[in-house]
Amino acid sequence: MIVCVLIPRFALLAALGDRRALLSEPVALAPEAGREQFVGEVSAPAEAFGIVAGMRVGEALSRCPELRLEPPDPEGVRGLWHEVLDRVEGIGAAPESERAGAAFFDADGLQGLHGGDLDGVLAATRRTLGRGSRLGAAACRFAAHCAARESRPRRPPVVVAEADTARFLAPLPAGLLRTRPELAALPDVLERLGIRTLGEMAALPSRAVAERFGHPGLLALDLSRGRDTPLAPRRPPEPVSERIDLPEATSGQQLERALELLIARVLARRERRGRSLRALAVSARFVAGGTWRCAVTLRHASADPRRIGLALGPKLAELPAPAESLGLEVEAFGPPATDQGRLLDDGGAERRVRLGEAVRQARQAAGPGAAMRVLDVDPDSRLPERRSVLAPFPTDPLG
């Protein structure tokens, strides 16, 4: 059986932090800075005004002039959701989660750990996540998701037996197919064709669906008949991240310096264990509230700070507002960075390799603070302590 953990309005909850009392008022997540002007998740009172996530800001405000727009916090959402997934993993589960607020795991292997049946697994999940989460269980991911939507936070979880899956899904609205991103546009078309429930969808002949809708149609047909693709649990994360405060650094050069410093710090982390970096995410917290995050996958995994800087540098230009802090997180590691020979003779490269080796030896002998370099962060600042920092001296000149 697949268990679904659903926490509605998770992004809004994360953005509100300890001001959750505001959920009793019309509140919506403002558009992310620099993105299209659509509202994000909305509170129940806002829904009562007919406001839904994805609605244009202008339309939302015309429906409810008192609507409070809360700056989104993608960094906070990510951190909070990782905590939730860590808790789910804490009961022995291997969760899959494509978006914050919904996670799935297979309960079959866990029953022995929690009393021998599904109820024990659900009770353990409820204990670890608290009463605010909705739980549902069914034979496949989609049906479990529908079950969790039907459940209520303080009521027992909705469990759908495998034999009852088709019967459970049949009366539910076809709009639930939107929960799969690849089917987001399909329910509107189905509605125009008069297909309003999953049962009506499931009754269509496969051949006709394939001809009319192609692969998305066949996926929708499978889901409405209670079949889904296998779960792909997340890989255990290896969080390596660094953050730097930017009291005044709002201009391009200062941001580039801060990024350079962050790259040096990340490359100096022990957890890297000599591996190259495959994917990174640059994030920022804005002075005016809210956060921004941009993931970058390197074409070639590298541990060369110059090359990483070239890949990440242009992203700084996309920052839509003055930032008070800049962060860098490793999302995926590549293979170990190896010292390959150069095709052309390069005396400078050899000297850098020797220098790197000397730095490593100095650190080995005298500790990690033995080899540092002065990095000008904001050389023109009127406050002397903001002009320069001592940063780790890079030891991997070749990447």
Next chain:
Amino acid sequence: MSAADTKRLGAPRPIRVRAGARGFPAAVGGVAVEAVREDWVVEDRWWTGRPVRRRYFELVLADGRDVTVFCELSRKRWFAQRA
């Protein structure tokens, strides 16, 4: 190596200063001030919730040292700094 290994250069250090007339330093760390070479005010970050207001003094002490100190105007605390 962690973020803690990154260190700001020129961070202010608290120091004992006896202020004299008009708020000018008369002694720094128990050593008398021989001359005030220069004084200036830095006001910064006034647009944030933590504005910076400092009055700097470049001093020559009786033992011959040249030091720069500042008084944090909001809390009347003294610091030495390599300016």
